[in-house]
Amino acid sequence: MRHPRRFSVGNFLLASSAGLVFLFLMLPLLVVFPISVSSASYLQFPPPGFSWQWYQRYLDDPGWIDATIRSVQAATLCTVLAMGLGVPLSFFLVRSRLAGVRVLDRLAAAPIIVPTIILSIALYGVFSRLQLIGEWYGVAIAHTVLALPFVVILVGAGLRTFDEAQEQAAAGLGAAWPRIIWRVTLPQLRPSLISAAFLAFISSFDELVLAMFLSGASMTLPKKMFDNIMMEIDPTIAAVSVLQILLVGLCLGLTSLFGRGALTTTITR
Amino acid sequence: MQLSVKGVVRRFGPVAALGGVDLDVAEGEFLTILGPSGSGKTTLLKTVAGFEIPDEGAVLLGGEDVTLSPPRRRDMGMVFQNYALFPHMTVAQNVAFPLEMRRRPREEITRRVEEALRLVELQAFGERLPRQLSGGQQQRVALARAVVFGPRLLLLDEPFGALDRKLREALQLEVRRLQRRLRLTTLFITHDQEEALIMSDRIAVMERGRIEQVGPPAELYARPATRFVADFLGESNLLEGSLLDGVAQVPGFGGVPLAGAHPPGTVTLLLRPEALRLATEAEAAPCQGLGRVVETIFLGLSAKLRLQMDGGAEVLARIPLRPSSPPPASEGATMLVGFSPEDVHVVPRG
Numbered sequence: 184m185r186h187p188r189r190f191s192v193g194n195f196l197l198a199s200s201a202g203l204v205f206l207f208l209m210l211p212l213l214v215v216f217p218i219s220v221s222s223a224s225y226l227q228f229p230p231p232g233f234s235w236q237w238y239q240r241y242l243d244d245p246g247w248i249d250a251t252i253r254s255v256q257a258a259t260l261c262t263v264l265a266m267g268l269g270v271p272l273s274f275f276l277v278r279s280r281l282a283g284v285r286v287l288d289r290l291a292a293a294p295i296i297v298p299t300i301i302l303s304i305a306l307y308g309v310f311s312r313l314q315l316i317g318e319w320y321g322v323a324i325a326h327t328v329l330a331l332p333f334v335v336i337l338v339g340a341g342l343r344t345f346d347e348a349q350e351q352a353a354a355g356l357g358a359a360w361p362r363i364i365w366r367v368t369l370p371q372l373r374p375s376l377i378s379a380a381f382l383a384f385i386s387s388f389d390e391l392v393l394a395m396f397l398s399g400a401s402m403t404l405p406k407k408m409f410d411n412i413m414m415e416i417d418p419t420i421a422a423v424s425v426l427q428i429l430l431v432g433l434c435l436g437l438t439s440l441f442g443r444g445a446l447t448t449t450i451t452r
Numbered sequence: 453m454q455l456s457v458k459g460v461v462r463r464f465g466p467v468a469a470l471g472g473v474d475l476d477v478a479e480g481e482f483l484t485i486l487g488p489s490g491s492g493k494t495t496l497l498k499t500v501a502g503f504e505i506p507d508e509g510a511v512l513l514g515g516e517d518v519t520l521s522p523p524r525r526r527d528m529g530m531v532f533q534n535y536a537l538f539p540h541m542t543v544a545q546n547v548a549f550p551l552e553m554r555r556r557p558r559e560e561i562t563r564r565v566e567e568a569l570r571l572v573e574l575q576a577f578g579e580r581l582p583r584q585l586s587g588g589q590q591q592r593v594a595l596a597r598a599v600v601f602g603p604r605l606l607l608l609d610e611p612f613g614a615l616d617r618k619l620r621e622a623l624q625l626e627v628r629r630l631q632r633r634l635r636l637t638t639l640f641i642t643h644d645q646e647e648a649l650i651m652s653d654r655i656a657v658m659e660r661g662r663i664e665q666v667g668p669p670a671e672l673y674a675r676p677a678t679r680f681v682a683d684f685l686g687e688s689n690l691l692e693g694s695l696l697d698g699v700a701q702v703p704g705f706g707g708v709p710l711a712g713a714h715p716p717g718t719v720t721l722l723l724r725p726e727a728l729r730l731a732t733e734a735e736a737a738p739c740q741g742l743g744r745v746v747e748t749i750f751l752g753l754s755a756k757l758r759l760q761m762d763g764g765a766e767v768l769a770r771i772p773l774r775p776s777s778p779p780p781a782s783e784g785a786t787m788l789v790g791f792s793p794e795d796v797h798v799v800p801r802g
Contacts, residue, residue, distance in 0.1 A: 357553035
């Protein structure tokens with residue numbers, strides 16, 4: 184027979200406060216989604232009727248589509264750069280026995296701490312000399328600075344829990360370094376690598392401040408959204424937001440699916 | 453293949469982890485490095501494996517100087533304390549790894565992996581992942597992976613540390629049989645003296661970066677060259693006495709005549725617990741004294757007694773028990789303790 188569970192005030196308080204926080208986080212979505220399918224031509228809640236017109240307008244407007252493509256390009260390049268630089272950097276920060284490497288490890292998070300405005304102004308000065316202003320790849324390079332800490336933190340955490348004896352074992356069994364990294368180390372870091380890559384992608388895809396300074400006439404999606412709000416408020420912005428939320432949600436979903444990687448997928452295989 | 457370690461020194465800052473180690477392992481021999489933690493045995497193993505480069509000295513494998521060769525060029529099979537299996541590969545993929553690194557043809561890899569798994573009786577487990585196996589099974593996979601490519605030397609780094617007693621004993625014998633069958637030259641690292649006695653052709657006892665003594669288990673047990681070896685290997689009574697005209701005066705036991713020539717002065721006598729006779733059995737012993745039982749430990753097939761000798765030191769005695777034996781004496785009882793001088797080993801000074 185089961186013992187009856189006693190009602191606990193503590194558990195009740197915990198559950199209700201968690202519920203409130205969850206509601207607080209979710210409410211914007213509950214507003215944005217209905218507005219995106221509104222029949223009204225201005226932001227009105229609750230919407231008077233249903234219509235796909237704002238999605239249609241987004242798809243018909245080459246300005247929106249160009250900005251979307253540019254953002255995807257920039258986010259992809261940013262991901263490639265952040266991973267290409269961040270993974271080797273994580274190895275160095277975790278494995279190096281040089282004095283001061285721990286300080287460097289802390290400093291790797293600096294781009295998150297430095298106000299983005301400051302970073303933007305600094306990069307503006309450098310990029311204008313390099314003629315990178317107004318180019319989508321300029322934005323991608325700037326976003327790489329912001330994405331790098333995510334990669335270093337995630338991959339570094341994965342590396343720290345990795346058993347280095349395995350690399351010694353592989354070396355003893357006849358493997359050279361490139362093959363040890365490729366066959367033994369990286370496959371086990373896969374969850375961290377996938378999470379890091381998606382986070383880098385999202386951090387660039389979502390970023391506004393650097394894009395405002397650096398993208399010029401070739402706008403990224405967040406910049407275009409910002410301009411849209413400034414000039415002509417209509418529910419297109421809600422439709423774009425919903426699409427953006429869906430894309431980011433897809434990234435996060437894929438991360439939790441493959442980011443746990445080694446564990447769940449290999450057992451089922 | 454024959455291994456020679458010649459004058460190897462390895463310093464970490466001011467500390468010498470290895471202070472000039474010489475060691476020879478014959479072809480097909482099972483040699484154990486036995487020592488407490490911090491004695492340098494792991495550093496020695498890493499030097500042989502190539503993970504450490506010595507400051508001085510040389511490592512020779514089959515006459516070839518491999519002191520500076522990277523680990524992957526040494527062809528040594530190594531089993532780590534925590535096995536170091538690759539968790540993202542199946543058992544068969546793990547065992548195939550060293551063969552793939554040597555770019556053997558596909559059919560040969562399949563055949564040899566199968567052979568190696570049969571050798572450790574895991575042929576049905578090839579498609580499993582390491583985490584789906586028990587500790588003992590993982591250990592055997594690690595062993596199969598270490599021998600599958602026909603290594604020139606097998607290195608075992610405390611491979612049974614994480615296993616429970618029963619499993620450890622079974623695996624010890626299994627490893628020993630496998631090693632004999634494949635005639636693998638083997639260097640085995642442990643801090644467990646019982647394990648060393650069970651498995652080895654010869655044992656090298658290490659302490660503070662030096663090898664104290666090398667020899668077959670029985671010889672080390674009966675005739676330890678230093679006080680440290682006498683104390684570390686098995687249980688021991690080390691009795692101090694003063695020697696005059698071939699007779700040592702030992703407090704609690706009186707005069708003990710010693711065979712052979714020893715310089716006069718203070719001597720240390722090693723008396724194993726099983727050499728001591730108690731009560732009626734001690735009556736005929738040439739050396740005797742009275743002892744009071746301080747503690748009795750029942751061990752099943754034997755019993756251990758700690759006795760305070762009258763006017764002397766505390767000694768440990770171990771007496772065999774048969775099912776019909778009366779219970780060993782209880783604490784507080786006083787009884788005759790004796791031994792025969794032939795069972796005494798004089799531990800060299802130094």
